[in-house]
Amino acid sequence: MTVQESKKERKGALSADGLRIVVFALFAGSWQFFAARMENMLIPTFTEMVGGFVQLVVISGRIWEPLYISNQALVLGYLFSIVVAIPLGLAAGRVRWIDKLLNPYIGVLLAIPVAPLIPIVITALGLGLTSRVVIVFLFAFIFITVNTRAGVRNVDPGLIEMAKSFGANERQIWRRIVIPGAVPGIFVGLRIGLARAIAGMVIVELLLVASGLGRLLLEFAGRLQADFVFATVLVVILEALLLLNAMRLVEQRVAPWAHDISVE
């Protein structure tokens, strides 16, 4: 390639980050501008939100205990959903009669909005950690299941035939072809499941079980402290970004071969 073209290519790589900063600055800037003009008590300016964030995280440290409480439900519920969903998805993907058996239930579970189920769960299991864990589980697990199943279905049947031609038994086919082949799909499910689990973690606290971050949000909203409300939301967003990013790194180590069809 010519010197000009390679210069352009390098410039393109640099300004990916530059572009991100520019977009973010535009976003923050326009938010600040419109919020300041509106003088609405319920919409803080960008700087007010950042101020609230610093206050909650660093100065008073009020965010940490509720964060810990909420995350208990997240960790337990999410892990529990992985343990249930992945084997279920693997089985449904590979064994036809299991898939046929589960299909109607999977369809229903995908369609049901989980939020209306929260009162039912609370009535059955009370207001404690158990209910929150169950809700997080319900938010997440079906998505992990269907994506795991899709991952299995996307395994090249030619590979399975190849394995059989070398005399592989079913267990070997699972271990050496199906599971490695399904890993990219599983990770898609894990990512979606994580996002859903985080949403579930907060929603249950908002709706009924007033503990942790949800309780904090309700408290700040009740006192019309919009800056703290937004700051708390920011904390949740940052946590989600952190976790999703960590998962992406794990995926790159575990499954570097996953196809990427996006254009440069």
Added chain:
Amino acid sequence: MIQVRGLSKEFAGRDGTDTGIVALGSLDFDVRDNEFLTVIGPSGCGKTTLLRIVAGLIPYDRGEVSINGVPVTGPGPDRAVVFQNFALMPWADVLTNVSFGLEIRGMPKAECEATAMGLVKLVGLEGFERRLPKELSGGMQQRVGLARALAVNPRILLMDEPFGSLDEQTRRLLQEQLLRIWEQERKTVIFITHSMEEAVLLGDRVMLMTPRPGRVKEIINVSLKRPRGQETEKSATFIEIKEYLWENLRSMQVA
């Protein structure tokens, strides 16, 4: 070595109401020890089905398929397949892919890798053993497939249009390489192809199949001297047999 008598195979219709496809009529042929048999026929004549039956991957309805008298009931250590679409595990490097058959058969990992390395060198991929398939060209990937099949030291090599998805230049290079490797140790080979040149260049005999339901139309002796190479294609015998094949194939193509 391989005996096929009265082989028939039918595939059921999709919803049970329409009648199925008879893929193979009544097939009768032998493959001799250490023979390179190429199989050619119009599209849909059942060549691939035949290969998969001999490989033990699909069952057959009627007739007999036996290897040295033992009927074929499933895959076995005496046979290995090279696939048209390579069938390489995209998550594993070249060495792991080549060792696959050996590992399945229970060989300890270190030994597998040593054996596999020998084959990586044989097919000319030394230096690429840690690469992933996506980093290789089509021709290189198929060489991995060939190495993998040879690694388990089968008596019979079953090749399903192995060079079909490669460009002509790569195909010619791989044909030469295959011939060279085969000359060293003459395994029994069944090689399916669409190309008349390939069928005549590689085969000791060429089996010509009829359109569906596939039967053996004719088995043609290729009396060209070995080792074969570029010069072979210029010989009169080569051109004659090639033309003969095309005449037959052309007349068999429906419409």
